[in-house]
Amino acid sequence: MIQALTVAVVILSILVLGLVAAVFALARQVGIVYERIAPVGALTMDAGPKVGEAAPSFDLVDLSGERVEIGRPAVHSTLLFFLSPTCPVCKKLLPILKSTARSEQSWLRIVLASDGEAEAQRRFRAASKLEQFPYVLSTELGMAFKVSRLPHAVLIDEQGRVRSKGLVNSREQVESLFNAKDLGVATVQEYLGRQQQNA
Amino acid sequence: MALDPVLALAASLLMAVIFAAGAVEKLRQPWMFAAIVQAYGLLPAALVTPAAWSVALAEAALALALCLPGAHPWASWGGLLLLAVVTAAVVVNLLRGRVGIDCGCGGASADQELSWSLVWRNLGLVGLLGLPFMTGSGRVLGAADYLTVAFAVVAGFGLYAGANQLLANAPRLHDLVEGHA
Numbered sequence: 001m002i003q004a005l006t007v008a009v010v011i012l013s014i015l016v017l018g019l020v021a022a023v024f025a026l027a028r029q030v031g032i033v034y035e036r037i038a039p040v041g042a043l044t045m046d047a048g049p050k051v052g053e054a055a056p057s058f059d060l061v062d063l064s065g066e067r068v069e070i071g072r073p074a075v076h077s078t079l080l081f082f083l084s085p086t087c088p089v090c091k092k093l094l095p096i097l098k099s100t101a102r103s104e105q106s107w108l109r110i111v112l113a114s115d116g117e118a119e120a121q122r123r124f125r126a127a128s129k130l131e132q133f134p135y136v137l138s139t140e141l142g143m144a145f146k147v148s149r150l151p152h153a154v155l156i157d158e159q160g161r162v163r164s165k166g167l168v169n170s171r172e173q174v175e176s177l178f179n180a181k182d183l184g185v186a187t188v189q190e191y192l193g194r195q196q197q198n199a
Numbered sequence: 200m201a202l203d204p205v206l207a208l209a210a211s212l213l214m215a216v217i218f219a220a221g222a223v224e225k226l227r228q229p230w231m232f233a234a235i236v237q238a239y240g241l242l243p244a245a246l247v248t249p250a251a252w253s254v255a256l257a258e259a260a261l262a263l264a265l266c267l268p269g270a271h272p273w274a275s276w277g278g279l280l281l282l283a284v285v286t287a288a289v290v291v292n293l294l295r296g297r298v299g300i301d302c303g304c305g306g307a308s309a310d311q312e313l314s315w316s317l318v319w320r321n322l323g324l325v326g327l328l329g330l331p332f333m334t335g336s337g338r339v340l341g342a343a344d345y346l347t348v349a350f351a352v353v354a355g356f357g358l359y360a361g362a363n364q365l366l367a368n369a370p371r372l373h374d375l376v377e378g379h380a
Binding site: 016020021023024027028031035037084086087088089091116117119120121123124127150169 | 228230231233234235237238244247299300301303310311312343350353354357358360361364365367368371372374375
C-alpha cells in the first residue's frame with residue numbers, strides 16, 4: 001500500500017511540474033500573441049497639436065551635447081518618439097525603431113525624447129545601444145505634445161507640420177504613422193472609416 | 200490545529216527563491232531600478248538611489264535569511280515589512296491613476312505595469328510568509344519530506360512566474376479589446 005502511494009505521489013509530482021511548465025509557456029505565448037495582434041494603427045488621443053497643424057518648435061541639446069531642432073523646416077521628416085527607461089512596452093519597440101531608422105533613412109530621422117534624471121537616461125541609452133539617435137530630455141516637449149501615455153510617437157514632415165501621431169505599441173502601429181502620412185489622413189482608423197463610408 | 204512543518208519549510212523556501220529572483224534582477228541593472236523608483240514619484244531625488252539599493256539589498260538579505268532555520272521569525276517579519284512598503288507604493292500610484300509605470304518587481308515578473316491584481320498577488324505572498332507562524336514543530340522531517348519541499352518550491356515558483364506573465368498580459372488584452380470597441 002505504502003509503495004503504491006509513493007509511486008502515485010512521485011508520478012503526480014512529475015505530472016504537476018509538467019503542467020506548471022506548460023501553463024507558464026502558454027501564458028508566455030498568449031502574451032506574445034497579444035503584442036503581435038495589437039489594434040491596427042496607432043491610437044490617437046485628441047490632445048496636443050492636431051494633424052496638419054504646425055508642430056511647436058523647440059531648440060534642444062541632446063545627451064551627447066548636440067543641437068536638435070524640432071518643428072522647423074528641415075531636409076528630412078522627423079519621427080519624435082517619446083519613451084522612458086521605465087516603460088515596459090518602450091523596450092520592446094527599440095529594435096523596431098533601429099530597423100525603421102535603417103529602412104527609412106532616405107527621408108526620416110528619428111529623435112528620442114524623454115524626461116527625468118539624466119544619469120539614468122544616459123545608462124539606459126548606452127545599455128540599449130541607442131547612441132545612433134539624438135536623445136533629448138525635455139519635460140516641456142512632452143507637455144507641448146500633450147503626451148499622456150508612452151510610447152508615443154509624432155511624425156513631423158519637412159515643413160514642420162504634424163502628419164500623424166499616437167500611442168504606438170507595435171511595428172504595425174509605427175508603420176501606420178508612415179502610411180497615414182502617405183495617404184494624407186490623420187490615422188489609419190480615419191482611413192478605414194473613409195473606406196467604409198465609400199463602400 | 201497546527202500545520203505540518205513541511206508546509207512551513209516549503210513556504211519559506213519558496214519566498215526565499217522569489218526574493219532572490221527579484222534581487223538578482225534589480226542588482227543586475229541597479230540604475231534601471233533606480234529610474235523605476237523615481238517613476239513611482241514618492242521620494243525626493245536625493246533619496247531615490249539609496250532607496251532603490253535598500254530594497255534590492257533587503258530582498259537579497261531576506262532570501263538568505265529565509266533559508267537559515269534560526270533566523271526564521273525575523274526573516275518573515277522583515278519580508279512582511281518589505282512587502283507592506285512596496286505594496287503601499289503601488290497602491291498610492293494606483294490611486295493617483297499612474298498605472299503605466301513598470302512595477303519593478305523583477306525576476307519572474309515579466310514586464311508588468313501596475314494593477315490591483317498586483318496588490319492581490321502581494322497579499323498571496325504575505326500569506327506564504329505568514330504560513331510558518333501557524334505551524335507546530337511536532338514532526339521530524341525525513342528524506343521524503345525534503346523531496347516534497349523541493350517539489351513544492353519548484354512548482355510554486357513556476358506558478359508564480361505563470362501568474363506574473365498573466366498579469367503582464369492583462370493590459371495588452373485590455374488594449375486589444377478597447378481597440379476594437
